[in-house]
Amino acid sequence: MKFVIQAQILRDAIGKLLTVVDRKNSRPILTNCLIKAQQNTLEIVATDLEVSAKIILKAQVEESGSVCLNTKNIADILRELPNDEVKLSVDSGNQLKLICKKIDYQLMVSSPEEFPQLSFTSTGSQFRLKSKQVSEIIDKTSHAISTDETRLYLNGIFLQQFDNKLRSVAIDGHRLALLDTAEFIGNNKNLVDGVIIPRKGITELKKMAETFPERELTISLDDSFMFVQANEDYFLSVRLIAREYPKYQTVIPAKTAFSFGIERNAVMNAVKRIRILSNEKTNGIKFAIKENELVISTKHPAMGEAIEILPIHYTGKTMDIGFNAKYLLDSLSVMSDGADVIFEFNNELSPVVVKSTDLPDYIGIIMPLKI
Numbered sequence: 001m002k003f004v005i006q007a008q009i010l011r012d013a014i015g016k017l018l019t020v021v022d023r024k025n026s027r028p029i030l031t032n033c034l035i036k037a038q039q040n041t042l043e044i045v046a047t048d049l050e051v052s053a054k055i056i057l058k059a060q061v062e063e064s065g066s067v068c069l070n071t072k073n074i075a076d077i078l079r080e081l082p083n084d085e086v087k088l089s090v091d092s093g094n095q096l097k098l099i100c101k102k103i104d105y106q107l108m109v110s111s112p113e114e115f116p117q118l119s120f121t122s123t124g125s126q127f128r129l130k131s132k133q134v135s136e137i138i139d140k141t142s143h144a145i146s147t148d149e150t151r152l153y154l155n156g157i158f159l160q161q162f163d164n165k166l167r168s169v170a171i172d173g174h175r176l177a178l179l180d181t182a183e184f185i186g187n188n189k190n191l192v193d194g195v196i197i198p199r200k201g202i203t204e205l206k207k208m209a210e211t212f213p214e215r216e217l218t219i220s221l222d223d224s225f226m227f228v229q230a231n232e233d234y235f236l237s238v239r240l241i242a243r244e245y246p247k248y249q250t251v252i253p254a255k256t257a258f259s260f261g262i263e264r265n266a267v268m269n270a271v272k273r274i275r276i277l278s279n280e281k282t283n284g285i286k287f288a289i290k291e292n293e294l295v296i297s298t299k300h301p302a303m304g305e306a307i308e309i310l311p312i313h314y315t316g317k318t319m320d321i322g323f324n325a326k327y328l329l330d331s332l333s334v335m336s337d338g339a340d341v342i343f344e345f346n347n348e349l350s351p352v353v354v355k356s357t358d359l360p361d362y363i364g365i366i367m368p369l370k371i
Contacts, residue, residue, distance in 0.1 A: 001067055001089060002061070002062040002065075002088070002089040003042060003060060003061045004060040004062070004087050004088075005085070008083045010078055010086060011078040014033070014071065016055060017033055017044060017045075017046035017055065018075050019207075021048065023072065029114045030048055030049065032115065033045060034068050035068075036066040037064055037065055037066070038061060040059060042057040042058075042061070043056050045118060047116060047118055048200075052120070052236070052238075053235065053236055054120055057233070067096060067109045067112060068109060068110035068112050074107070077098065087099045094108060119227075119237065120235040121227060123222070125187050125188045127218075128219070129216065131208075131209040131212050132213065133181055135206060135213075136181075137166075137168045137181065138157070139334060140168075141177040142157065142170060143170075145170045145172065147172070148173075153241060153243035154246075156170075156241050158195070160194035161186055161191045164182070164184060164185075166181040167179075167180050168180075168181070175327045175367065176252070176364065178365075180362075188221050191221055194245055196241035196243065198238065198241050201238030205228060205236065215230055218230075224242065225238060226238045226240055253344070253346060257316070257345075258317060258346065259316075259342055259343060259344040260294070264332060265337055267296075267332065271329055273308060274306045275298070277303050277305060278300065283326045284298060284323070284325070284369050285298045285323055286321070287319075289319045292312060319347065322368055322370060323368065323369055334362070334364075336356070336359075339359075341354060350368070351366070353365060
């Protein structure tokens, strides 16, 4: 195998694959990436058997061939090389020679036959999403993905075709984030039933969308995997979480008796200030909702207390509702500067609905905190 390519191009590609590799995997071959050179193209693949990625690059291929190379090592080397041509070659031995200007590396390699056989295509029907739509889905819902490994079915984003919309849901038992993507056209049985994309797959999908912000992503599903393609040179395969997603609809109140609106930045900045004196474990703050007045407060037994009063338009029942300040800030952060936020609720213990005037298809739910 022998080829020439610009260091920056190879550096960017390996950088995208680096997060796919599981460095602690019990199978050493999975710390490697597979490099195939043929017909003036370079194919680079990485996997941890749950998430796989493939990138195709143009290169000056002098001799076809393939090799497995430690992904972190080559990434570290490329990071320090000047932006010039890089020549890579493998002779009959088990070493790869890398030359850039007067810099010379001899790297140990593994046999490509040890690398897993992977698929990046599906016979299932395809659908398309704009990269901006994919980024919005992830940005608006991923903060509510659970990190509790004992509840695997909550460790991802649930996607489901709902009427002519694509519904995206994340829930962790304390909060929920839901976004409907309108005018969605798809015809996939798996998507109608709903699929759960795991956290790592979400991270790689976001990276792909950000790489091609003005393109469409082609997506297909089978019973176990989601396959994504961008620009015909960046491919993902993500193993879906094989669990049934909880009935998230039961968390969303059918109706609410009380509500008030407030400018997003005003309440967000106030919560940030009050949170400073909240308990480090609970992040607990209190909303005292009164006639035309919102009092945000917290009390710390060792550090003191903080209070801030904000004007609101409210004429309902006086209530005190506790919140985890971090959860509240996460929900507010997905909304735009200057937008009005609407809080809807029934009582001190019922789920609180958080909406925004700039996101009509978004719903946030936060469970109250006992203070």
